Amino acid sequence: xxxxxxxxxxxxxxxxxxxxxxxxxxxxxxxxxxxxxxxxxxxxxxxxxxxxxxxxxxxxxxxxxxxxxxxxxxxxxxxxxxxxxxxxxxxxxxxxxxxxxxxxxxxxxxxxxxxxxxxxxxxxxxxxxxxxxxxxxxxxxxxxxxxxxxxxxxxxxxxxxxxxxxxxxxxxxxxxxxxxxxxxxxxxxxxxxxxxxxxxxxxxxxxxxxxxxxxxxxxxxxxxxxxxxxxxxxxxxxxxxxxxxxxxxxxxxxxxxxx
Amino acid sequence: xxxxxxxxxxxxxxxxxxxxxxxxxxxxxxxxxxxxxxxxxxxxxxxxxxxxxxxxxxxxxxxxxxxxxxxxxxxxxxxxxxxxxxxxxxxxxxxxxxxxxxxxxxxxxxxxxxxxxxxxxxxxxxxxxxxxxxxxxxxxxxxxxxxxxxxxxxxxxxxxxxxxxxxx
Numbered sequence: 153x154x155x156x157x158x159x160x161x162x163x164x165x166x167x168x169x170x171x172x173x174x175x176x177x178x179x180x181x182x183x184x185x186x187x188x189x190x191x192x193x194x195x196x197x198x199x200x201x202x203x204x205x206x207x208x209x210x211x212x213x214x215x216x217x218x219x220x221x222x223x224x225x226x227x228x229x230x231x232x233x234x235x236x237x238x239x240x241x242x243x244x245x246x247x248x249x250x251x252x253x254x255x256x257x258x259x260x261x262x263x264x265x266x267x268x269x270x271x272x273x274x275x276x277x278x279x280x281x282x283x284x285x286x287x288x289x290x291x292x293x294x295x296x297x298x299x300x301x302x303x304x305x306x307x308x309x310x311x312x313x314x315x316x317x318x319x320x321x322x323x324x325x326x327x328x329x330x331x332x333x334x335x336x337x338x339x340x341x342x343x344x345x346x347x348x349x350x351x352x353x354x355x356x357x358x359x360x361x362x363x364x365x366x367x368x369x370x371x372x373x374x375x376x377x378x379x380x381x382x383x384x385x386x387x388x389x390x391x392x393x394x395x396x397x398x399x400x401x402x403x404x405x406x407x408x409x410x411x
Numbered sequence: 412x413x414x415x416x417x418x419x420x421x422x423x424x425x426x427x428x429x430x431x432x433x434x435x436x437x438x439x440x441x442x443x444x445x446x447x448x449x450x451x452x453x454x455x456x457x458x459x460x461x462x463x464x465x466x467x468x469x470x471x472x473x474x475x476x477x478x479x480x481x482x483x484x485x486x487x488x489x490x491x492x493x494x495x496x497x498x499x500x501x502x503x504x505x506x507x508x509x510x511x512x513x514x515x516x517x518x519x520x521x522x523x524x525x526x527x528x529x530x531x532x533x534x535x536x537x538x539x540x541x542x543x544x545x546x547x548x549x550x551x552x553x554x555x556x557x558x559x560x561x562x563x564x565x566x567x568x569x570x571x572x573x574x575x576x577x578x579x
Contacts, residue, residue: 163559163562163563164559167537167562169544169559194570195566198566198569198573199566201515201569202519202523202534202538202539203538205518205520206516206520206523207516207520209419209423210416210419211418215433215436216415219440222437222440223444
């Protein structure tokens with residue numbers, strides 16, 4: 153390798169971006185050529201000067217906070233300029249939340265615990281959806297068929313180590329059809345079955361483990377089913393239905409305020 | 412907050428102004444959030460830095476009609492060639508450590524901030540973020556060969572600048 157070739161490759165040699173063969177060739181030339189070696193030393197001196205002495209400007213804490221707030225805001229209101237669309241589907245909102253978490257992770261890597269709890273929620277949402285689908289497909293939706301809350305509640309309580317609230321929502325348009333047992337998150341859970349016109353709503357209930365994020369309602373959607381999740385009075389609630397998301401939200405509100 | 416720091420450092424060295432750097436990073440993060448679908452899951456830092464760079468150039472076009480910075484005289488550089496003074500400067504560094512350290516930091520920062528945009532960005536990505544040629548090529552949207560030649564020219568310009576400053 154001659155001087156000209158060596159000098160062309162000097163930077164890449166310094167940056168360890170050369171293939172093995174070239175590294176050996178450049179190294180051999182530098183050993184025997186004082187002028188090229190001097191150039192190499194100059195290159196590495198400027199590199200180390202920049203690395204050691206150039207100021208690195210990390211983001212301030214206030215900037216990090218502003219960005220987190222901004223992403224959270226964008227997740228809630230995707231189009232700031234336009235009025236909110238009434239019929240924005242739930243899955244869309246869930247996707248928004250998902251990408252907010254992903255973006256926050258890439259940008260600030262602060263949301264790891266949130267991500268963990270979200271993926272935990274997603275796993276449970278998956279089980280809820282499977283439980284609902286299985287019940288529909290096998291026509292085994294109801295273990296105890298009754299529109300009477302005073303029949304359903306004792307039956308569930310006798311099979312479980314807790315007693316779920318069985319609300320009468322007939323006047324709200326959600327008549328009780330019955331209840332059944334299911335198995336979610338490695339434990340037996342209560343399922344209340346409500347109707348709304350031709351639709352069926354399964355409401356899964358079990359005691360809070362105290363770890364679950366109880367701050368707000370979360371929504372998911374999959375395979376044409378909408379899922380709502382909230383915590384109240386020490387209980388975790390998951391409602392699943394092929395009902396549209398707005399009606400499912402109404403159901404959740406009525407149920408929550410019935411107590 | 413590794414990537415946010417990288418984003419801010421890069422934006423700072425592109426804009427060379429703390430307030431503008433913060434604005435650019437904030438805008439870039441919002442874009443990152445909106446275009447998260449375009450992230451292939453491979454290298455989050457490089458992906459975010461590419462967005463920061465795009466945001467910077469959009470901002471630059473909007474705010475400054477004249478984007479000429481203090482350009483180096485490359486012909487003068489070619490005439491002078493290299494100089495060993497840079498190494499002497501390193502030796503004198505040990506005489507009065509704290510003073511020299513602060514002073515050399517100022518020299519290096521000034522030299523870096525006066526590099527033309529094209530050269531400054533590759534140097535910052537290489538020396539401060541220690542990114543590979545491949546990642547730099549992705550972020551700056553230039554071939555690897557161009558990364559190589561720009562780095563080489565940037566280093567020559569920095570050498571020249573540090574030598575000139577020292578002689579003042």
